[in-house]
Amino acid sequence: MTNLLIIIGMSIVTMVPRIIPAFVVEKLQFRPWINRWLSAIPYAALGALIFPGIMTVIPEEPMVGIIGGVVAIILASFGLNVVLVVIGAILTVFLFTV
Amino acid sequence: MISKRRTEAQIEPAMENEAGQLHMFQRGMMTGIPIMLGYLPIAVTFGVLAKQAGMSLTELTLMSLLVFAGAAQFMGTNMIAVGTGALEIIIATFVLNFRHFVMSLSFMNQLRGIALKWKLPMSLGLTDETFAVSALHSEEARKENGAFYYIGIIIVAYLSWVLGSLLGGILGEIIPERLSQSMGIALYAMFIGLLVPSVKKNLRIGLIAIIAMLINAICVQLGLSTGWAIVIGTVLGGMSGIYLFKENEQ
Numbered sequence: 001m002t003n004l005l006i007i008i009g010m011s012i013v014t015m016v017p018r019i020i021p022a023f024v025v026e027k028l029q030f031r032p033w034i035n036r037w038l039s040a041i042p043y044a045a046l047g048a049l050i051f052p053g054i055m056t057v058i059p060e061e062p063m064v065g066i067i068g069g070v071v072a073i074i075l076a077s078f079g080l081n082v083v084l085v086v087i088g089a090i091l092t093v094f095l096f097t098v
Numbered sequence: 099m100i101s102k103r104r105t106e107a108q109i110e111p112a113m114e115n116e117a118g119q120l121h122m123f124q125r126g127m128m129t130g131i132p133i134m135l136g137y138l139p140i141a142v143t144f145g146v147l148a149k150q151a152g153m154s155l156t157e158l159t160l161m162s163l164l165v166f167a168g169a170a171q172f173m174g175t176n177m178i179a180v181g182t183g184a185l186e187i188i189i190a191t192f193v194l195n196f197r198h199f200v201m202s203l204s205f206m207n208q209l210r211g212i213a214l215k216w217k218l219p220m221s222l223g224l225t226d227e228t229f230a231v232s233a234l235h236s237e238e239a240r241k242e243n244g245a246f247y248y249i250g251i252i253i254v255a256y257l258s259w260v261l262g263s264l265l266g267g268i269l270g271e272i273i274p275e276r277l278s279q280s281m282g283i284a285l286y287a288m289f290i291g292l293l294v295p296s297v298k299k300n301l302r303i304g305l306i307a308i309i310a311m312l313i314n315a316i317c318v319q320l321g322l323s324t325g326w327a328i329v330i331g332t333v334l335g336g337m338s339g340i341y342l343f344k345e346n347e348q
Contacts, residue, residue: 003178004157007160007164007165008164009184009185010161010164010174010191011164011165013188014166014198017192017195017199018221019202019218021203021205021221022217022220022221024203024206025203025206026206026210026214026217030207035207036339036340037340039339039343040337041200041201041204041332041336041339042204042230042233043296043335044336045200045201046230046307047311048311048313048314048332049230049289050289050293050311051315052311052318053324054286057279057282069290072283072287072291073290073294075291076293076294076295080291082291082292083131085287085291086288086291088287089283090281091280092283093280094277097279
């Protein structure tokens with residue numbers, strides 16, 4: 001019963017911040033500088049999501065995550081499809097954890 | 099005759115429209131495949147851990163259905179296992195997931211012109227990963243039936259997450275530990291695979307990402323929780339775009 005309460009509570013506090021912008025943004029016209037800010041958010045978010053989190057892939061060995069990341073950068077800069085980039089990085093980490 | 103003609107004319111675009119919607123939906127699903135690859139092992143692990151923490155199969159699947167946020171679910175499960183109070187768990191979830199508010203603002207601004215009835219489910223399906231993939235395919239929003247493209251991405255991610263959790267709860271550790279540990283790199287590699295092509299087109303994008311990384315790292319060093327560190331890194335890092343995107347006005 002308590003677990004159910006926790007799940008519903010977690011659901012509400014997760015859903016509300018996600019859904020509010022859907023209602024709010026429609027009603028607002030942003031100035032150009034705010035639009036530039038918002039259009040930079042995806043790239044900033046990607047940066048913040050990648051680092052330093054990538055070092056925790058193998059918690060005791062932060063370098064393994066970094067090496068996997070470097071391999072991903074190299075594969076992606078060759079123009080490979082994202083699926084192949086992901087598989088390449090998984091294989092790299094797999095080989096390094098032998 | 100006239101009326102027959104009119105009905106034909108009405109039916110044809112409707113059918114074309116349906117085919118167009120399906121096409122966009124399928125393309126979105128294909129785009130979502132890297133997310134599936136990253137989510138499955140994590141979702142299975144979540145199912146296993148949640149079961150070990152004493153949650154029932156129904157509860158853990160319900161959590162994936164209703165919360166749909168990986169990091170928060172792992173945290174919540176840990177807190178349930180050690181007997182933390184409900185309110186504390188819910189507040190911690192709010193803090194950890196508040197970053198989605200910032201992402202949703204950016205995503206919804208990109209989706210202007212798409213009807214609210216589509217934007218609502220799309221906002222609820224927003225995770226770090228669906229946002230990253232969707233935001234980097236922003237050109238689809240301006241195409242006809244663009245909403246179906248994003249719905250396709252989200253459905254693939256959502257089903258992988260929910261079914262993966264269920265599988266983990268039923269079958270236990272079906273993925274060998276070494277492999278699932280290696281697959282922990284998958285989502286990071288996906289983020290990199292999304293970022294690099296944009297950086298190749300515009301080096302300033304790389305600068306924005308690096309600024310956000312550094313701000314995030316500093317915040318973590320200062321002892322802030324992961325949730326706030328990512329929010330601050332994203333908001334302040336994005337601010338550099340106000341200046342850096344000035345010339346190539348989008």
